[in-house]
Amino acid sequence: MTDAIQIVLAKRPEGDVTADCFREETVTLPALADGQLLVRQLFLSLDPYMRPRMTELRSYVPPFNLDQPLTGGSVGEVVESRNPKFARGDLVMGLLNWATHTVHDGKGLRKLEAGGVPLSAHLGVLGMPSFTAWYGIRHICKPKAGETVFVSAATGAVGQVAGQLARLSGARVVGCAGEEDKCAWAVREAGYDACFNHRTERDYGAVLDKLCPKGIDADFENVGGKLFHAVFERLNNFGRVAFCGAISEYQDTDPMAGPPKMFSIVQKRLTLQGFIVSDHVALMGDFVNEVGGLVRDGKLKSRETLVDGLGKAPEAFMGLLKGQNFGKLVVKVG
Numbered sequence: 416m417t418d419a420i421q422i423v424l425a426k427r428p429e430g431d432v433t434a435d436c437f438r439e440e441t442v443t444l445p446a447l448a449d450g451q452l453l454v455r456q457l458f459l460s461l462d463p464y465m466r467p468r469m470t471e472l473r474s475y476v477p478p479f480n481l482d483q484p485l486t487g488g489s490v491g492e493v494v495e496s497r498n499p500k501f502a503r504g505d506l507v508m509g510l511l512n513w514a515t516h517t518v519h520d521g522k523g524l525r526k527l528e529a530g531g532v533p534l535s536a537h538l539g540v541l542g543m544p545s546f547t548a549w550y551g552i553r554h555i556c557k558p559k560a561g562e563t564v565f566v567s568a569a570t571g572a573v574g575q576v577a578g579q580l581a582r583l584s585g586a587r588v589v590g591c592a593g594e595e596d597k598c599a600w601a602v603r604e605a606g607y608d609a610c611f612n613h614r615t616e617r618d619y620g621a622v623l624d625k626l627c628p629k630g631i632d633a634d635f636e637n638v639g640g641k642l643f644h645a646v647f648e649r650l651n652n653f654g655r656v657a658f659c660g661a662i663s664e665y666q667d668t669d670p671m672a673g674p675p676k677m678f679s680i681v682q683k684r685l686t687l688q689g690f691i692v693s694d695h696v697a698l699m700g701d702f703v704n705e706v707g708g709l710v711r712d713g714k715l716k717s718r719e720t721l722v723d724g725l726g727k728a729p730e731a732f733m734g735l736l737k738g739q740n741f742g743k744l745v746v747k748v749g
Contacts, residue, residue, distance in 0.1 A: 417444045417453060417494075421484045421514035422728060428469055431666050432736060436469065437485075437729040444518050447497045454491040454507060454517050454524075456748040459725070460538040461487065461732045462572070466665040475691050484512035488543055489748075490527065490534045491517070501526075508537050513728055515749060532710070539572055539743030540710060540717035541703070547692040548576035548635070549702045551657035552584070554695075555688050556633035560585030563627050565646055568637035569610050570597040570718065572743035573659060576706070577635040579715050582606040586633070589626045591616075591642065593738040600741075604716050613638075619645035633657070639664045640671060647674040650685055658689040666736060718742025 418441055425438035447453060465487065468479050479485050489511035493501050498521045501507065509524035511517040527537060539545065551573075558564045564581040568574040569590025578601065582588045588606070591613040592598050598610035609626045616622045619642050623631070630651040636643055639661025650656070664671055680687065709715035720740040722731040725748045735744050 416446065417516055418442070419444050419514050419516040420725060421512055422725065423484050424469060424479045424481055427471065427481070428666070430668050432466065432469065432733050434729060434733070439726060444516060447495060447518065450498050450520055452496040452498045452501050452519055452521055453494050454489075454511060454519055455494045456489055456491045456511055456515055456517065456725070457506075458490045458535045458538060459487050459511070459513060459728065459746040459748050460489065460542070461728065461735055461744045461746060462544070463660055463662045463665065463735065465732065466662075466736055484514055486510050486512055488538050489517075490537055506534065508542075513725065515725060535719060535721065535743075535745045535747075536710075536717075538745055539719055540576065540715070541707060543692060544572035544743060545576045545706055545717075546699065546702045547659060548573045549580060549706055550692050550695050550698065551635050551659055551690060552577050552580040554698075555657035555686070555690065556581065556635055556655050558584040558586035558633050562586045562632035563629055564588050564633045564635065565623075565627065565631045566590040566607075566635045566637070567613075567642055567646070568592065568660075568662065568738075569601045569607060570605070570741060571637060574635065574637055575601070575605055575717055575742055576715065578607050579605050580706075581633070581635070582608075583709075583714070589623075591638075594741075597741060600718065613642060620648065623649055630654075635659060636661070638662055644674045647679075648676070650679075650683060652683045654683060654685050656685070656687040658687060662736065662738075720744045722746045724748075 428436050490508050493505040506527040507524045558581045564586045566574045566578040570592045578588050587608050590610045593614050601607040601610040611622050631649050634646050634656045636658045637660045640663035719742050728746045
């Protein structure tokens with residue numbers, strides 16, 4: 416028998432997520448059945464998509480259950496196994512509980528090789544966020560040399576990679592972030608042509624007109640809300656929007672109306688495509704070959720915010736929803 420610390424969903428949020436939405440518990444895990452394994456959590460990924468799962472709204476993934484552990488992309492070590500596909504000591508990645516240990520059936524877990532890159536990188540620049548950026552840029556935005564690409568949340572886990580991939584395609588890349596040092600990093604390290612602070616530049620239309628004088632050909636959208644409205648008005652003919660997320664709207668109690676002049680979708684022959692990267696796992700090999708090579712060659716950079724301790728996960732997650740992280744947000748569990 417193994418005791419585990421886990422964090423469960425104590426109540427569903429109304430508006431902003433608050434600390435009382437979470438509860439930390441210590442539980443004794445059951446003995447393993449045939450086919451199961453016990454995984455000791457090493458790193459836990461915190462991501463914006465978890466916020467909609469805290470409600471009962473219909474979405475592309477089922478909601479978290481009340482009084483049950485939340486789950487997230489994780490890296491862990493197998494400490495006991497009754498599953499022939501996994502042995503003690505294997506490093507694995509997959510969906511695990513917000514917990515120090517998880518009993519798992521092995522489905523959806525894949526083995527990792529130690530060495531080469533930090534284990535947490537498999538949750539960021541070599542994991543789901545970067546795969547999301549790669550798919551949205553390569554298969555929806557499809558930037559060309561000389562075009563202008565806009566990336567909202569330019570230094571987030573997804574945006575930091577999306578912008579660099581667009582830049583490597585020869586496009587002019589403009590982004591926004593919530594702090595001056597983030598904007599500076601985007602230009603200095605990630606190669607953005609310009610980046611503005613969306614907390615201080617409140618007239619989004621004016622700053623976009625200044626930084627994107629020829630309009631916007633492709634938008635990698637992570638924020639939504641008023642910012643997207645301003646971008647939408649400045650899309651060029653045949654503009655493309657890869658709609659990845661709308662973090663500015665996740666905690667709204669009243670849904671925001673869509674952009675005005677929607678007929679411009681027809682007039683400008685726009686493509687607006689929402690996407691979920693899990694629909695495209697067959698392309699994972701192509702992603703690993705391209706982005707893995709860019710990382711090895713030093714042509715793609717990334718930032719990570721590492722939080723030490725499972726007990727800090729709720730506070731870190733609430734901060735994520737307010738843009739307090741820089742790059743990929745990961746909790747070091749054990």
